[in-house]
Amino acid sequence: MAHSNAAATGAYGTTGSYLNTPAGGGLKSWLTTVDHKKIGLMYASAMFTFFLVGMSLGFLIRLELLEPGTQFVSARAYNSIFTLHGVIMIFLFIVPGIPAILGNFILPLQLGADDVAMPRLNLASWYVYMTGAVMALASLVTGGGFADTGWTFYAPYSLNTNTNVSLAVLAAFVLGFSSIMTGMNFITTIHRLRAPGMGFFRMPLFCWALYATSWIQVIATPVIGITLLLVVMERTLGIGFFDPARGGDPILYQHLFWIYSHPVVYVMVLPAMGIISEILPAFSRRTIFGYKAIAISSMAIAVVGYLVWGHHMFTAGMSDTARWVFSLLTFFVAIPTGVKVFNWIATLYRGSIEIRVPLLYAVGWIFLFSIGGLTGLANGALSTDIHLHDTAYIVGHFHYTMFGGAAIGMFAGLHYWWPKIWGRMYNEKVATTAWVLIMVGFNLTYFPMLILGIKGMPRRYQDYLPQFHDLNFLSTIGSWILVAGLLTMIINLIRGARSGSPAPDNPWGSTTLEWQTTSPPPLLNFATPPEVTTGPYDFTEILRQNNVEAGK
């Protein structure tokens, strides 16, 4: 199917930027394109719009928590704001984010393919995503206003509140289909469209990460789809699935919700791990340490990640046996994750390291994600989680993993592949400034939350006791620095794409296939179909060229 494209435009050999193919096509050529690269960018523009909205809402949450008492928003508005913040950031940005933007753009290039296996399905998934997004936004202004349940939609509260939960939940249901479509497309692409000579263990690690991610998307997403549909049926038809007043079970809802929503944490973070695994070898000019261990641990995390959902429910009233079994299983996920971190750091050992912006984001990512992972240990252990559950500690912890892990990973990837995507460079000095602001702001915002939680401040509180003031104040100041950093980064990237200096085909000296074609690539990616004769991180050729240039 991918080759139907080729037939239409005259097969491989097309040259000139995909951005100008077809020439002068305008908006319509974007909205009807089946080019994986353009679809990736269409996702990017939609998602970063939502990201800015989500960021503003997060900013408002922090502003309200500057002082105890009510400052700027009422409790009712606050509850809708943190719900909307969560729904946008999770369902519209982080879950689909890296696969839909960078996966779409880079995966076929890294495999040496001319597109994904099912290009039309790819475009369809974008429209399904936009439909879900429009539904989510419509629920803001229809019915009783936006849901005030938190992004978790816990029953029976979500069944009884007057706000427009049904439409918000249906939006998440529709978004799930987009996720499944993209997942199926990637699995097929990876199985069917690898370049000649590229066995599974010659695939770049970003492809491995997307492969593991796609399986989770395909297998786990239907569970949340069914669960959310049951919520809608209970709200509209009064069928008692989850409300004890109608004979339902609220704990059942939590099981079903987390059977999806825990594995989906790995949908967010695995692709980011893949990006880090690309950047570290590129800037160290050496092969990654423990290629197979990293590839296999992605799959291990995907599998074990299915079996740990109960650790979100240690205080819900599950049986004590279930609690300790889930605790034990949770610790087993920590092991492959730890192995990856050790491998990444070992990749720097005796490398020839050039510190450029993508590497800064990658090492920043390792630092933030390590905090995210390590703070998770106290949530996996039973007695400590009983204390920490539903406190600000959890909010801090999952921002270190989701924002620090997934989003910062995406930013690393954007800075790494930006010259490939646009054929232009961003301003590296401004990008470095933005990175410093983000790192400082990030830690100042989220680290105090960890301490607040240990001190006993519950989450989702619009007002708090005076003993929690200092740290909340600090966290709010941090959020201002963080927002400044994020805006600087986004503006710098956009300016780079529009008017940056031209980028060479392989600006960083990387080895994977996407760097062998032009920047930006032609419509069908490669002038001649590439063949693969080595592993993905073989720097022999790059180093030889370098020595030739240096006149040795």
Add this chain to the structure above:
Amino acid sequence: MNGASSYSGLVDKAFIFILGTSVLLLIGLTAVMIYFLVRYRRSKNPNPAQIADNVTLETLWTVLPTILVLVMFYYGWAGFKVMRDIPEDAMQVTVKAQMWSWVFEYENGKQSTELIVPTGRPVSLNLTSSDVIHSFFVPAFRLKEDCVPGRTNHAWFEATRDGEFNLFCAEYCGERHSAMLSLVKSIPAREFDEWLGVDTGPPEGTRLLTLKGCVACHTIDGSKLIAPTFKGMFGSTETVVTDGVSRQITVDEEYIRKSILDPNADLVEGYQALMPPQRDLLTDEEIDAIIEVLKEL
């Protein structure tokens, strides 16, 4: 924050081990990473070594973390086991959570909106909710367990020193979630027995307003919360919405009774239909007592 329950020491031990190990690991990893970045920068090290793997090292850093996390699991489980092992002689207290207040009921039927307990005696909690999920959280005791409608969850603690400890609702439960606070007051056992033994009789009206959670939404001083204030309510004229139609009524005994039993039938205009029907939650005598109080406010 100092622990104040018989098992808080065990929990703190797990905290110190897990967080301490985490901090050491973080510092170690970050230091090594920064050292590599500086030591192997391109100007210093132009020729990279292509090291693909090292079986000994990789085995080591798989096995050691495995042992480490199993120890963490053990510490977590050890503290948890004590938390779940409710002593048979423990005093029983039923925790009734509702939007957005707490009521504690003792074995002799005595009710209180603060949890008064004897220091040094185990207290067993039977946790219930009449509407949505709440969570009983006392940080000083390292104790949290959800109050789930339709079932009874169990927990226990033994306060080890006298004092007042914050009690929070930790599971998001709607508009006044962050105001769903109370106190645990741990007092000497003799004082407690005295307090428990004093029969306050059937609670009179003013106390009922607190006990039944009315004042979580309706104020008695005229200030505006999420429901109409009780002050000056009796005898006033209000616009209410009945089946979507606005009409004027006078707040009398009959209206109040109806609004308690079926709050959303005649909803005061401008307010959300949030109040759960109180049928089965209040006796006729209690409703009468409340009406008498409202007349005076």
